[in-house]
Amino acid sequence: MKALLVLEDGTVFEGKSFGKQGEAFGEVVFNTSITGYQEIITDPSYKGQIVNMTYPLIGNYGVNPEDIESRKPWLEGFVVKELSAIRSNWRSTQSLDEYLEKNNIPGIEGIDTRALTRHIRLQGAMRGVISTRNENTNALLEKVRASPSLVGIDLVKEVICQEPYVWKEKAPGVRPKYDVVVLDCGVKYNILRHLSRVGCRVKVVPANTSSSEILKLKPDGILLSNGPGDPAAVTYVVETVRELLGRVPIFGICLGHQMLGLALGGETFKLKFGHHGGNHPVKEIKTGKVAITSQNHGFNVDIKSLPGKDTLMTHVNLYDHTAEGLENKKLKFFSVQYHPEAGPGPHDAGYLFEKFARMMK
Amino acid sequence: MPKRKDIKKILIIGSGPIVIGQACEFDYSGTQACKALREEGFKVVLVNSNPATIMTDPETADATYIEPITVDMLEQIIKKERPDALLPTLGGQTGLNVSMQLAGKGILNKYKVQMIGADKHAIKKAEDRKLFKEAMKRIGIDLPKSGLAYNMQEARKAARRIGFPVIIRPSFTLGGTGGGTAYNAGQFEELAQKGLEASMISEILIEESVIGWKEFELEVMRDKLDNVVIICSIENLDPMGVHTGDSITVAPAQTLTDMEYQRMRDAAIRCIREIGVETGGSNIQFALHPETGRMVIIEMNPRVSRSSALASKATGFPIAKIAAKLAVGYTLDEIPNDITKETPASFEPAIDYCVVKIPRFAFEKFPAADPTLTVQMKSVGEVMAIGRTFKEALQKGIRGLEIKRDGLSGIAYKDAAALEERLKTPNAERLFYLYIAFKERYSVEKLYALTKIDPWFLENIREIVEFEARINKENLLEAKQLGFSDRQIAARLKSDEDSIRRLRKEDNIEPVYKLVDTCAAEFEAFTPYYYSTYETPFRNSRNDKKDTFTDDEMRGSAKKKMMILGGGPNRIGQGIEFDYCCVHASFALKEMGYETIMVNSNPETVSTDYDTSDKLYFEPLTKEDVLNIIDKEKPEGVIVQLGGQTPLNLAVPLEKAGVKIVGTSPDSIDRAEDRKRFSELVEKLRLIQPPNGTAVTVEEAIAAAKKIGYPVLVRPSYVLGGRAMEIVYDNKSLQHYMQQAVWASPERPVLVDKFIEDAIEVDVDMIADGETFCIGGILEHIEEAGVHSGDAAMVLPPHTLPKEVIEKIRQYTYALARELNVVGLMNVQYAVKDTTVYILEVNPRASRTVPFVSKAIGVPLAKLAAKVMAGAKLKDLRFTREIVPRYICIKESVLPFAKFAGVDIALGPEMKSTGEVMGIDTDFGRSFAKSQLAAYQNLPVKGACFISVKDQDKKQTIVSVARKLLDLKFNIISTTGTAKFLADHGVYVTTIQRVSEGRPNLLDLIQERKIHLIVNTVSGKVPRQDEVRIRSRAVSFGVPTVTTLPGATACVRAIEALVRHKISVKPLQKYHRKVTRKRWKK
DSSP, rough: OOEEEETTTTTTEEEEEEEOOOOEEEEEEEOOSOOOOOHHHHHHHBBBEEESSSSEEEEOOOOOOOSSSSSSBBSEEEEEEEESSSOOTOOOOHHHHHHHHHHTOEEEEEEOOHHHHHHHHHHHOOOOOOSOOOOOOOHHHHHHSSSOTTTOOOHOOOOHHOOEEEOOOOOOOOOOEEEEEEEESOOOOOHHHHHHHEEEEEEETTTTTHHHHHHHHHOOOEEEEESSSOOGGGGGHHHHHHHTTTOOEEEETHHHHHHHHHTTTTTEEEEEEEEEEEEEEEEEETTOEEEEEEEEEEEEGGGGGSSSSSOOOEEEEEETTEEEEEEETTTEEEEESBBOOOSOOTTTHHHHHHHHHHHHH | OOSSSOOEEEEEEEESBBTTTBBBHHHHHHHHHHHHHTTTTOOEEESSSSSSSSTSSSTSSSSEEEOOOOOHHHHHHHHOOOEEEOOOOOOOOHHHHHHHHHHHTTTHTTOOOOEEEEEEHHHHHHHHHHHHHHHHHTTTTTOOOOESSHHHHHHHHHHHHSSSOOOOOEESOSTTTTTTEEESSHHHHHHHHHHHSSSSTOOOOEEEETTTEEEEEEEEOOOOTTEEEEEEEEEESSSSSSSSSGGGGSOOOSSSOHHHHHHHHHHHHHHHHTTTOSEEEEEEEEEEOOTTTEEEEEEEEESOOOHHHHHHHHSSHHHHHHHHHHHOOOGGGGGGGTTTTSSSSSOOOOSSEEEEEEOOOOGGGGGSSSSSSOOOOOEEEEEEEEEEHHHHHHHHHHHHHHHSSSSOOOOOOOOOOOOHHHOOOOOOTHHHHHHHEEEEEEHHHHHHHHHHOOOHHHHHHHHHHHHHTOOOOHHHHHHHTOOOHHHHHHEEEEOHHHOOOOOHHHOOOOOEEEESSBBSSOOOOSSSSEEEOOOOOEEEEEEEEEEEOOOOOOOOOSSOEEEEEOOOOOTTSSHHHHHHHHHHHHHHHHHTTTTEEEHHHHHHSSTTTTTTSEEEEOOOOOOOHHHHHHHHOOEEEEESSSSHHHHHHHHHHHHHHTOOOOOHHHHHHHHHHHHHHHHHHHHHHBOOOEEEEESSSHHHHHHHHHHHOSEEEEEESOOOOOOOOEEEEEHHHHHHHHHOOTOOOOOEEEEEEEEEEOOOOEEEEEHHHHSOEEEEEEEEEEEEEETTTTTEEEEESSSSSOOOHHHHHHHHHHHHHHTTTOOEEEEEEEEEEEEEEEEEEOSSSSSTTTTHHHHHHTTTTTHHHHHHHTOHHHHTTTTSSSSOOOOOEEEEEOOOGHHHHSSOOOOSOOOOOEEEEEEEESSSHHHHHHHHHHOOOOOOOSEEEEOOGGGGSHHHHHHHHHHHHTTTTTEEEEEEEHHHHHHHHHOOOEEOOOOOGOOOOOHHHHHTTOEEEEEEEOOOOSOOHHHHHHHHHHHTOOOOOOOOOOHHHHHHHHHHHHHHHHHOOOOOOHHHHHHHHHHHHO
16 A cells, blocks of 8 residues: 655655554654664654664564563654565564554655655754555645644653553562662663663652652662653653752663753753664763764753753763763762663663662662 | 874785685775875885785885795795784785794794784684684683584483584594584484594594574674774575575675674674784674574684675775774774764764675586585675665676676576475575576475575565566566666566666666765765665655656766776686776776776775775676666766776677777777687788687587697687687597587687697787887796686796797787777787797787786786776876886786595686786796795695606606706606606606505505605596596695696796795885886986
């Protein structure tokens, strides 16, 4: 069946539908990871976005029950050059097509995904629609233009857990030592897995939990999770973080990192087309060591906007020199813009979880 | 970290001659390294015996030694040059091994040379099986299970622990005999027993078999700060059991989830750290069980490799160049990524296309060789293709192989059983049997069971086969997206290539060119490295549906452009020499202000380095693919005479399509290549050609031979490398040949030439601009006529030809060049008998010997040729007079017999060598000795020599050879016939019985290493079984063997030089200073 992808500037790509038939709106971004589509699809940070995979051959290894980053897929739509007609992997239980169909996510294949990527790189991320319903491109274009943009919208509330829960997956051979509260803004399971691996008992609470309720749990440390959309729109979390600063060790990841920036009084800004992929080099300024990192963010902390001298930029992206890490020893927090938990992506930065554990000693 | 200040001069060792398993990729890596280091202000001393390399160009290094890569030679070079450091990881296994020997013998310590990149401990840990195993165990990386056993009881215990199937490898046997794979206890009992018996120390290694597992490779780089990045993942289509050089490989890996890929990545990083490769690239291989996902490490190469060359071309990340910079102290983040300019090299390339590498084999040259693909590499070259999908890349790769296939297609087979056998046993044509199997409606599951090729690959192949049957005029775009060539489509639609091309252009179905940019379009790329693909157009919502766009990233420019067509995959007869010429052309035309456009499909080469030319198109060299590029680029001209036969074959079709071929006109090329027109040319110039004729049928051939007189040389028209060329002595053999020559047709008749016996062959390379004609070099063959010029040793300047003969050769050559109005290079082959000079053939193109001659005379002929083709004059380029050097240069060929057990090593009219070396010194003996050392013929200085010659060779020459050897204190052993002949001439030697007469015989002596040199000339077309056994045994034991009389004479002169003189070394730059100084004076 035919499917159309219409961008807000009027560009139309015609391809074949897969997954769920229907219509879906979102900000179109591209992801340069070669492997890991299942993790990307289940990453809550993609709420509100249509993801274009730059690697052209997708679906090759199907979908399995283990490589999930949350309870369900979140992205709005999925764009690939060629969807594999076969799934070949010993762990695979389902094809990508079936999986997206079951989870109501429309996909489009057979378009020039590199042309789309170049278009976004040059013009910036923009809204778009995948549709199998409507062939009238002008009508679709109008709908796209009427659809909400990411800026100023709180997407976090859509993806968070409703009730606090305890992460039960045990890391083999690890005796838990620390109680960690994860403030869930759309947390990826791999963060929770990493925390248990470094000896944490993990309790996940929804983003709208107040600081007093969090402190009542007497955590040894708090992890501010990743999550979707514009950080500036999630004011209630910024407020909570401000109240928590200095009380217990805090580790912020991605949106959590941005929350810390905002809580300190800094500002965030939107990147032209964001960082989405698994190959960005990030340098730790103190040691000069470079980690190849997993990245997924459309906004960034403006390092110059941070007041005071106590918060240091610890990491820098070697591609565009944006800030990738902050640390404030007085306030006992550190954070990174990228994803040390990987899933998908390289494991180079996994040591940060150990650092967090050490802070709680 | 800044670059190191404590080292100033660095020694780089190349990989020597092209052999199976070690080809131009090390010229590519070495050249990159030399450039990178000199850019940083280091002095580079380079050693390589292979003259056909860019790295041995005198401009590439500060001091270039074209000398044998042996410990002795290297010690002399080190003593003379006193380098501070040795970078051992860029010259393949050869460079690595000799570096280890230098370290092991204390030579590096003695001269205070430090190894940079990887030190001897790291190299040893990676190369030594036992140390490697222990190291991997220490860091918890799984390996195939294994155990040693010394008796059956232990063996059974080990087998039980490991589980079937197991591989049994006896230790210390000769030639790997006595091993095998046991699938059950019954087979195991037998094989283990045999293995224990075969082992001299009664020891067998029992190892878990990973045959049929999925195979992967990672290319890893590490810097001084311990930053590690993976440049590329590669998945082998052929599962474990086939050497990766012989496998179809795909980049990136296709069937791993991120979790599995990251697990492999983590293991690779742990591995490079544990082994301790300090800086640079390594290649790590893994096997994965297809049903359980168990991952084991197979091996690690602590150096750049063939796979790293492939990975560099597949990603745009120049591994060797970066490795060189890391070795002198930089860290990855300090080195910019050339392609994006703004981002650093400390990243992992993101690929947004699919790369397929397909090996090219040469089994047709070695009919007696076993064509089964095993863990020992047998392919001689490879092609790489890039597409947006695997299907597109695979089809482009197949047509790029130049094996007369326009894409995926079938192959004749006998019956289902035979088909399944060919599917089960890996072989060079398995892909084409798969095609047949899908045509026969085999399922993916069934074929997986037979081949163990991952179902993902099988399904993709199935889709190609299935679509082929559905091709029609309405789905051409889809067909093109699946990689179908116009010729395949034409065959399907009963049309022709040109009509399909027209049809598709009418429908606006044209390729777009996309960039290989290391970053999947995330950043702007500045390096124009392109591949073609057929993409689905997009449009603007407001526009009419018909008004569509495609995204073509080709950049136009106002500069005048020149296109150079490369040589495609290496094969016997067409290899690095032609790539060398193409690279020179590119450099030369750049100097003239042209924008240069390179088209080639061979990932091993320097020509496909993205910074060799202004633009690089990584495309198959077919008419369709080349015309597509020309349509967009519209170059001023196209150079076809430098890349060997591949581009030359395109000359006429391209010209017909309206393309301007620069240099010698396609009509002149045709006059030289077309048999009839050539005879007319020879007659017109009153030159002498051996009597000849043509034939399509047996009768015609016999009639021709009768007229001409035996022996005759028979061969097909339009081939390179003497394919199917034979010397025939009688009607019976001629009949046999003609029956085999099924390809013969009136358009392509069999050529029948008088074979001039005992003649000396001469090759001449010359250059002309239409006004000035200048000989580059006259090369006298050492072996007599009848040995293919690609296999013969050659001497420059000629060492036995009388002056008047040389003068005649000069005149003939000039006359031919004038008549053909040569613009560029021309090669002529002559046969000299007494003082008669016969002309054998004229090739109005670069020949295989151009790089050798250029190195010998110190003039870059290919560069000049390119300039001349672009309109420059030799006078202005200051090359108008032939240079005859005062020193002696010898080109020797290197043959692949060690890889093809049991194949006769005798030389003949069909070319079999894969590579060449050069020996330079002051006299013949020393130069020839160097050439033999460089070609791994370990000439003895004492010991025993076995001599046995055929009756025709029982003449004065062999008597002199024997006498000289006796003078040099050798023992001579001969069989009765030869011994008697020698005795009759006053030379008394020991006799030994023939092999057929019983034991002990020569075979035993070889095995006991009591024979140090063999002179054994070939008797007739079908050599006796004895001879073949002797020669192949000699190859397995590394005993130098000479199969011709002139070869024997030369060897003796070399041995004499070795016995009487110390062989010394001298850089090429010094030799050239001699000739150039003379030249400028004049």
